[in-house]
Amino acid sequence: MASSQLAGEPIPDDGRLPESAVKRAADKSFHAYLHIPFCSVRCGYCDFNTYTATELQGVSQDEFHQTIISEIQFSALALTKSGIQVPKLKTIFFGGGTPTKLQPSAFSAVLNSLVQNFGFDDNIEITTEANPDDLSERYLEQLAQAGVNRISIGMQSSVDRVLKILDRTHNPEGVAKAVGWAKALGLKTSVDLIYGSPTETLAEWRQSLEAAFELDPGHISAYSLIVEDGTKMARKIKRGELPEPDSDLQADMYELLDELAQQRGYRWYELSNFAKSPDLESAHNIAYWQNQNWWGYGPGAHSHVGGVRWWNKKHPATYSESLRGNVSPGFAREVLDVTTSLEEQILLQSRLRTGLPIATVKQINPEADKVISTLISDGLIEGHQAIQGKLVLSLNGRLLADRVIAALITG
Ligand code: SF4
Structure with a gap:
């Protein structure tokens, strides 16, 4: 079910941006985020805008990329009508949800639409998040052929017990295989970890870190677990079935992460992100932190162009309905002073x-x-x-x- 959404100014049907955005958008690079809101099951700690098959209210996962393509075409027109000329795309990021629920042909179709509408910078970075269980050597090869050149694999932990607490269903051995295949194809690799899950020990976290570094990815992200209201995990904590995460232990875990990262030749470039060299840092995330211009495509996705932020309708059904009627799928916006x-x-x-x-x-x-x-x-x-x-x-x-x-x- 879609939850209530943040209020803001209404967005015109044609998505036109206010005049103030024209000047403020100049001299900024341009980036695309694509939100693929599907998951097989909902993990107990997750409050992302994602839906299992039974929650989709008739939206087809197989045809969903066509709706994203409608928004890409809509965005190009809205920017032109607003008098904003964006430079060629510098980075593209498929996130979710689970983007690897898409067929490789869907990645190709979306990327074709983006290149036709905006062009690609010569050094474009194209990342997809990936669930290790969805990956095979052939699938990764097809993604690489479609243009994906960086893969961010959701490892979270290498310890079965911790994965169970997180309700993650993937097989930890799949991560090593996926990283190996991706490297052989010449893709940049990142591994995502979570630390500080309820009852996770420092020794278990060390085990996960050692396992991640052993894979020798170019990049590692590690986020401390935050218990979000309304999640299954929050309810378990409320009922006393799980303890609250321990913030002192999470601090010790961060220190261990920093120490082992340095020993293995990784350097922090953002609080939770470490890379083996500057060219392996996530150019897409750096663009967010530098407040560049980006269009977020998909249900609930957030955008920022020229000092205007807006966010799309949250449920895939209402989002798709707007685009079918050729009106902005944006829910509301805010012009930043x-x-x-x-x-x-x-x-x-x-x-x-x-x-x-x-x-x-x-x-x-x-x-x-x-x-x-x-x-x-x-x-x-x-x-x-x-x-x-x-x-x-x-x-x-x-x-x-x-x-x-x-x-x-x-x-
Ligand atoms: S796979 Fe990721 S997006 Fe999907 S429910 Fe789990 S944590 Fe959330």
């Missing part, structure tokens, strides 16, 4: 190893100098970088990033 944009920039860029210009903080916080001095003396940001005008989190700062960001914005 200058202060909100600066706050977002602080929120996003301070997560990056490349850091945030301290001048940005000074634009909204009259106490910036005092705040920065305190953060240096508390050991939360790197003093030598601050002297050069850059705010870069220390290891302790990464553990307390929310506190640092709140101090930067509110003083």
